[in-house]
Amino acid sequence: MKSCPTCSRRWYICCKVRAPNAEPLGEQLRGLRIESVCDCGDENCASFATAAEVKVDSVVELEALEGYLIIDLNPTNQICFIEVLGRQDVRYLLDEYYESLK
């Protein structure tokens, strides 16, 4: 992925979509279901897909006290993937959730 031209982060963060899009996302976030967990194998990664098809068109970075929380939106502004990095607590919850399904 490209890095943001203004903040030079590893991920491309379009600062324009950040604020205006954050508001209606609250509603969507509450209705999300985990479709699949990221299988990149990075131990810092607790990302997951919330749609069967992940097609990222824009991203919204949320304020996180720790780590990174980035919401990926598809071309119709639906949340399709949530990037969670550097959050062992979230990782633990996901692992636990998956254990409980077995």
Ligand SMILES: [Zn+2]
């Ligand atoms: Zn990953």
